[in-house]
Amino acid sequence: MLKVLKFGGTSVGTLERIQNVAEIIKKIKDDGHDVIAVVSAMSGETNKLIEYAEHYSKTPSEREMDMLLSSGERVTSALLSIALNEQGYKATSMSGREAGIYTNNSHTKARIEEIDTTNMKNAINEGNIIIVAGFQGVTLEGHRVSTLGRGGSDLTAVAIAGAIQADVCEIYTDVDGIYTTDPRIEPKAKKLEKISYDEMLELASLGAKVLQNRSVEMAKKLNVNLVSRSSFTPEVEGTLITKEENIMEKPVVSGIALDKNQIRVGMYGVIDRPGIASTIFTALADANINVDMIVQTRGADGKTDLDFTIPRTDWEVCKKVMSQFKEEAEKIDYNDTICKVSIVGVGMKSHTGVASKAFSALANENINIRIISTSEIKISMIIEEKYAELAVRALHDAYDLDK
Numbered sequence: 001m002l003k004v005l006k007f008g009g010t011s012v013g014t015l016e017r018i019q020n021v022a023e024i025i026k027k028i029k030d031d032g033h034d035v036i037a038v039v040s041a042m043s044g045e046t047n048k049l050i051e052y053a054e055h056y057s058k059t060p061s062e063r064e065m066d067m068l069l070s071s072g073e074r075v076t077s078a079l080l081s082i083a084l085n086e087q088g089y090k091a092t093s094m095s096g097r098e099a100g101i102y103t104n105n106s107h108t109k110a111r112i113e114e115i116d117t118t119n120m121k122n123a124i125n126e127g128n129i130i131i132v133a134g135f136q137g138v139t140l141e142g143h144r145v146s147t148l149g150r151g152g153s154d155l156t157a158v159a160i161a162g163a164i165q166a167d168v169c170e171i172y173t174d175v176d177g178i179y180t181t182d183p184r185i186e187p188k189a190k191k192l193e194k195i196s197y198d199e200m201l202e203l204a205s206l207g208a209k210v211l212q213n214r215s216v217e218m219a220k221k222l223n224v225n226l227v228s229r230s231s232f233t234p235e236v237e238g239t240l241i242t243k244e245e246n247i248m249e250k251p252v253v254s255g256i257a258l259d260k261n262q263i264r265v266g267m268y269g270v271i272d273r274p275g276i277a278s279t280i281f282t283a284l285a286d287a288n289i290n291v292d293m294i295v296q297t298r299g300a301d302g303k304t305d306l307d308f309t310i311p312r313t314d315w316e317v318c319k320k321v322m323s324q325f326k327e328e329a330e331k332i333d334y335n336d337t338i339c340k341v342s343i344v345g346v347g348m349k350s351h352t353g354v355a356s357k358a359f360s361a362l363a364n365e366n367i368n369i370r371i372i373s374t375s376e377i378k379i380s381m382i383i384e385e386k387y388a389e390l391a392v393r394a395l396h397d398a399y400d401l402d403k
Contacts, residue, residue: 007021011174020381025129134156139198163222182258206340253344253354261386266331268329271302
């Protein structure tokens with residue numbers, strides 16, 4: 001069996017932790033599997049390199065930043081390879097270039113275009129454990145070093161697993177799998193054995209931080225079986241993220257997500273003319289503001305009210321965009337004391353009464369719902385932030401997720 005493993009910054013954060021990763025790889029190799037390990041920079045290393053660059057310039061060249069930041073992962077890959085070789089295991093480190101990872105020309109946020117697996121296949125055939133520096137590749141044009149942006153090492157691992165047709169891609173973090181909700185909020189949260197790509201995508205976009213959206217999307221596209229597990233408790237089975245049809249018993253609800261990175265924008269008494277919503281949301285899109293939930297209600301005298309939510313990080317930019325529309329609305333206000341709580345599950349497709357159970361659970365706790373948004377496998381509700389954790393526990397109980 002060929003396994004692609006990915007170890008994040010906390011997993012390789014110190015020399016002792018790199019040794020721990022070497023022990024994990026040795027056991028998998030001893031069990032008879034071929035191994036390609038993708039590694040991140042040691043935790044804190046990337047921020048340190050950014051500080052070094054900003055000592056000279058607040059706006060350094062993106063091409064030079066790619067050259068600089070890609071060094072962190074190469075350091076980790078070389079150290080891990082040295083550790084394995086010292087213990088009698090044949091290991092070789094590879095940069096993104098040596099691993100055959102080719103990207104477009106968007107420096108600091110490149111996208112993988114293709115992977116030439118020749119070098120990796122040859123190294124495996126020679127009995128090597130391969131340690132790939134994650135987060136990086138080279139541009140197809142000019143062969144300049146490029147980096148993949150946030151979550152780039154996860155992307156590297158998934159893309160390699162798809163290109164080389166690995167049997168599984170295991171993502172090692174400091175969490176031993178995907179839980180029904182955040183165990184820090186609800187101690188009764190249970191670790192899931194399996195979850196579908198679509199459910200994981202929803203949970204990741206709704207605030208669950210275990211896996212990056214882009215890596216899950218790529219896994220779905222390339223049909224790569226992902227496993228989320230912990231480098232600190234490698235003996236614990238993780239959570240398999242796979243195709244929906246590979247999950248025999250589909251629970252109605254798989255998980256509860258909480259997102260506090262929310263601002264509600266209210267536009268009241270907006271002149272209700274054709275194209276007004278298009279004008280407003282096009283301006284927001286042009287400012288790279290991601291609008292999430294939208295509610296429009298028709299008022300009196302040819303006017304309408306618009307409520308929508310945006311990430312808290314976009315608040316200041318949103319205020320500047322909204323200033324263009326002061327003449328279009330009687331009032332524009334912002335509420336930063338809200339949060340979004342969501343239930344996710346592929347079983348919703350075939351069960352009735354899922355939404356009503358959620359609404360009843362919150363009503364029983366006297367929690368008022370401000371905005372509701374639904375899709376085939378998700379129901380999201382905007383509530384007051386002070387009720388966030390209470391809402392998560394109430395919903396977790398309502399769907400018996402601790403069972």
